[in-house]
Amino acid sequence: RYDSMAAENEAALDAQVAPSDEDVIAEGEAAKIHLDVLRTVKESQFQHGLRYNDYQRYRQYCARRLHRIRKSINFTHGKKEVSKMEIPLAKVTCDRWLLLLLVDAERAWSYAMQLRDDMSNAALPGRVRHHLIGRLRKACSIASEFRKLCADTATQRTQLEAEAYEAHMEGTLNLETEQWATALEKFLRVQAIYESVAGIMAGSARELCEQRLAEVEPSIKYCKFHIARESGGSTDASELLKMTAASSSANQALRGKLEGVLAEARKAQAGQVVDVDWLGESVAVKNDVVRDSILSGQQVQLQYQSSSTRDEKIELLDKAVVIWSEAAEKAAAEASAATAKSTGGGKAEAQINALKSLRAYSNYQRLTKLIERDLVVMAEVTSSSQGSSSVTSVSRNDGADIEEARQQIALFDRLLIHCEDLAEIDGVSGHANTIQDLELQRLCYKAERAACIATVQAAEKKWPEASALLQRAQEIHERARQVVSQSNASKDGSNRLASVSKAIRTRTARIRAAHASQTTSSSQTLESAMQNLSLGNNVEAEAPLASRLHQYDQKLASGTSKQVSMAQLPPPLMPIAAKPVFYDLALNHVEFPDLSEKAKKKGFLSGLWG
Numbered sequence: 001r002y003d004s005m006a007a008e009n010e011a012a013l014d015a016q017v018a019p020s021d022e023d024v025i026a027e028g029e030a031a032k033i034h035l036d037v038l039r040t041v042k043e044s045q046f047q048h049g050l051r052y053n054d055y056q057r058y059r060q061y062c063a064r065r066l067h068r069i070r071k072s073i074n075f076t077h078g079k080k081e082v083s084k085m086e087i088p089l090a091k092v093t094c095d096r097w098l099l100l101l102l103v104d105a106e107r108a109w110s111y112a113m114q115l116r117d118d119m120s121n122a123a124l125p126g127r128v129r130h131h132l133i134g135r136l137r138k139a140c141s142i143a144s145e146f147r148k149l150c151a152d153t154a155t156q157r158t159q160l161e162a163e164a165y166e167a168h169m170e171g172t173l174n175l176e177t178e179q180w181a182t183a184l185e186k187f188l189r190v191q192a193i194y195e196s197v198a199g200i201m202a203g204s205a206r207e208l209c210e211q212r213l214a215e216v217e218p219s220i221k222y223c224k225f226h227i228a229r230e231s232g233g234s235t236d237a238s239e240l241l242k243m244t245a246a247s248s249s250a251n252q253a254l255r256g257k258l259e260g261v262l263a264e265a266r267k268a269q270a271g272q273v274v275d276v277d278w279l280g281e282s283v284a285v286k287n288d289v290v291r292d293s294i295l296s297g298q299q300v301q302l303q304y305q306s307s308s309t310r311d312e313k314i315e316l317l318d319k320a321v322v323i324w325s326e327a328a329e330k331a332a333a334e335a336s337a338a339t340a341k342s343t344g345g346g347k348a349e350a351q352i353n354a355l356k357s358l359r360a361y362s363n364y365q366r367l368t369k370l371i372e373r374d375l376v377v378m379a380e381v382t383s384s385s386q387g388s389s390s391v392t393s394v395s396r397n398d399g400a401d402i403e404e405a406r407q408q409i410a411l412f413d414r415l416l417i418h419c420e421d422l423a424e425i426d427g428v429s430g431h432a433n434t435i436q437d438l439e440l441q442r443l444c445y446k447a448e449r450a451a452c453i454a455t456v457q458a459a460e461k462k463w464p465e466a467s468a469l470l471q472r473a474q475e476i477h478e479r480a481r482q483v484v485s486q487s488n489a490s491k492d493g494s495n496r497l498a499s500v501s502k503a504i505r506t507r508t509a510r511i512r513a514a515h516a517s518q519t520t521s522s523s524q525t526l527e528s529a530m531q532n533l534s535l536g537n538n539v540e541a542e543a544p545l546a547s548r549l550h551q552y553d554q555k556l557a558s559g560t561s562k563q564v565s566m567a568q569l570p571p572p573l574m575p576i577a578a579k580p581v582f583y584d585l586a587l588n589h590v591e592f593p594d595l596s597e598k599a600k601k602k603g604f605l606s607g608l609w610g
Helices: 002-017 037-047 055-072 096-119 125-153 156-176 180-200 204-230 237-246 252-270 288-306 310-341 346-385 400-423 432-459 463-486 491-531 554-558
Strands: 274-278 281-285
Touching: 037 055, 037 096, 037 156, 037 204, 055 096, 096 125, 096 156, 125 156, 156 180, 156 204, 180 204, 274 346, 281 288, 281 346, 288 310, 288 346, 310 346, 346 400, 400 432, 432 463, 432 491, 463 491
Parallel strands: none
Antiparallel strands: 274 281
8 A cells, every 4th residue: 555655656756857748838849858967867866765864766767767767758668678779869848758868867876875774784894886887987978878768868957957856976986986087077077067057047946056066175185185095195084084974964975985085994994093182292002002092093083073963972082082082092091001010110101101091091081072962962952942032031931041051060170070070180280271271161160050040040030049149140241351461372262261250241131130020020010019009898808808817919929910908897896805904913902801890790590590
């Protein structure tokens, strides 16, 4: 079911790309067919597998489309005998005849690229390579027929693109067979054609031409590199790294060859003595094991300098961290082995000291790459947080700003740990310039960290804490400024301090604006609530405010209540205890008169009968 649906979609695409005979507007016998070769090829490759370097899927698509084109123009081989059929010029009235050869060439080329991917896992790679070159020759042959057919039937622009397509196929074949001069000639021809076409085109057509030029440029440099190498020139590994980074992922043949030559260049450099600059001193790397790791780290650094995207930078920095960690471990192991074998001589002691310096150098480079990686992530977080330009964004309810601030705080914590680890490396404490630079970095990170924490506190409406933290950030920034003024700080240090100052000012302004907005809103709410207070009984509240002081009135706090009763007037009557006339505080001190004489004397029986 999936195959049938895919076939229907591809057939619909063919109907859009290849118009029928009636769509070609002819003007007598001078009618010419137009086919946008580069756009047709690029769209087919992008939609059918080459976005993920799946050449097998693209080859199968080309085979299916070729069969459909043959049926649409009634140019099939039949079922009994298959023989090569020449295309009659008289029948070439639409661009499907041109597509017949173009798709056939693409099928042969994609098969060759598929074989290149399979060659690394093949039992007999020599046979696979032979088959690969055969398919490339087949693609070149079909591309030549395509150019000749376009020369007789197509427009001038189609003829130019067909010529460029043939030159690109032949250049790919010559690059695979290591015919550098011929390949350079073909690629230069492709470059010249697409530069001329791009100069007269606009919009997406021009972008496609520029994309093709960017794909061809690394191949041209690679051919020039090999021509110079065969004529006695030197092998520059940095130039190879730049070409490898510039080559597109679709150009698998070129990337494979570049990586092979780069491996040869590393082997050639491994036999030479490499010097590294560590704390103002030149340290010779004479150990082969350590030298290989240091060269790999330096080459990754060159790749990092030529990288542009965030993901590529992070990937290269992670790779550099692993390489420098291995270099430090190798240097430590070699130093321990040399110490165990040492018999106490000046030469052996110098070798051990050099290995220890290389270990410290490798650890320094590792921590530096970790700092650079965190700064790349920090730049990404900062750029995303700058999308909210509102001055009151610190108090957003969605919590996005506070989450970004917390991410920055975690990154600053890691940066401070890395700075402390750098200061603890052997030899760094005795180097004044390095210590001053690390102190400047540490103060800048601490100042920005305090400002980020102030943002978090402001988001939680803790304004006194936020104000105190901003003041703390200003004090740390002032200390960093004194360090810059007292030392010979580099341009990077001054730029870093200026960036920190700008960040602190920005956060301070946003927090103050948010606080002012919050204060104004609270004052307006309180004023509105006071105006709604009343002493009457005709109110919405169930009971007067004086009788329910222990309850929280949401309407009164938000200001949505139109009228609030403070007390009931007149107040209701309620029973209370009677107040005595006087208090008998002096009862114990009062002397009562003697009334015994006035009391009536009674007999013994008087009490019984009254």
